Amino acid sequence: MNKNLIDRPYGRFHYIPKILAEKGHNVTILYLNYKNEPPDYDYVNNMHCHTISIFRSFGLGYFLKACQITKTVNPDWVIGFSDTYFGILANYIAHKYNTHSLIDAYDNFESYIPWLKPIHFLWRQALSSAEVVTAAGPELAENMSQYRSNRPTHVVPMAADPHFPTKLTKGQCRSKLNLSKNKILIGYCGSIYKNRGIEHFFKATQILNKEDNDFQFIISGQLDPQVEIPTHINWLGYIQDEDLPLLIKSMDLLVVVNQDSLFGNFSYPVKLYEAISTNIPVIATSTPPIKGILADHPELLIPHNNPKEIAEKIKEILKISSIKYSNLSSWEPITDNFESILKNHK
Secondary structure, three states: OOOOOOOOOOHHHHHHHHHHHHOOOOEEEEEEEOOOOOOEEEEEOOEEEEEEEOOHHHHHHHHHHHHHHHHHHOOOEEEEOOOHHHHHHHHHHHHHOOOEEEEEEOOOHHHOOOOOHHHHHHHHHHHHHOOEEEEOOHHHHHHHHOOOOOOOOEEOOOOOOOOOOOOOOHHHHHHHOOOOOOOEEEEEEOOEOHHHOHHHHHHHHHHHHHHOOOEEEEEEOOEOOOOOOOOOEEEOOOOOHHHHHHHHHHOOEEEEOOOOOOOHHHOOOHHHHHHHHHOOOEEEEOOHHHHHHOOOOHHHEEOOOOHHHHHHHHHHHHOOOOOOOOOOOOHHHHHHHHHHHHHHOO
16 A cells, blocks of 8 residues: 555554554554564554564565464454455464454455466465455455355445545645645546556546636546656645645545456545545546445446546536535444454354
8 A cells, every 4th residue: 555554544454453442452463564674563552563574584574473473462363454465364374373364355456466366366265264254345245255155245345534524625725735726626646557547537638628728637646657647637746645635625526537347346446435525526437336335426427438428527517516425434333343243253
């Protein structure tokens, strides 16, 4: 996720453990550090937090530390968050030390490196033998359940983090970020990758740019070197965590794009949750997960491969004075549900 989760709390990987700790559970987390830094330990938000560099013994150090912690703590559950490797490892260690295992997924991890068949095989084996599996949405849960002999996969959805939305006004947010106060700001936040269908959004902005000079297009996020950003679009780079709520609140409309693909059809974009929590207009690609998230707002869906329709939808939604979104959950009730899953399977 390109985030240090001790210094930069983020998403389900931080808030579910944090809230469990606040509810009185003894939580120990082992983070994998992708930098060549020495091992570290901290006690943060009632959580024991260890970090081990991937460069330590070529990753073996992480495995040995995970085994040591499990032997010392003797946990009721070993939980693998965040990626294929952590799910496989959590399930292995839980079985090795005769305790319960849970694997959580927020994406279809097999779509990341499709050719890495041995890892996919181990992942499916882990899903099959794990006591509990949780997923960020029903489509992903159904996909993972095919390896579990009709045993259910539980849905533990995504949510916007607590610092969304900002209490500042749109004008104040634009001032802090030095953005235009008079233009209609249309934006995109997130990974700027070809496999997300970003080029269709670019083409839609070109259509709009020819029609109206009041539009200003801004994007932020990590840039794929293979992607060339059109000159009429202002790329802000990778926005710092504290500025992201300001950026989203600054927009008149946020566009969320994805592809009809092994990734997109099981993706639950956190930027969509953040925009909805900020109560700004948003349009999003009509993949199965997004259709579910926006089930009460089908008018906000766009095709994944038709720039002209995307441009028309942008103009249509900008005419709406306000959108009353259905209430989305926060990490507290989501963690309550997660806790219930753990208790019911203990």
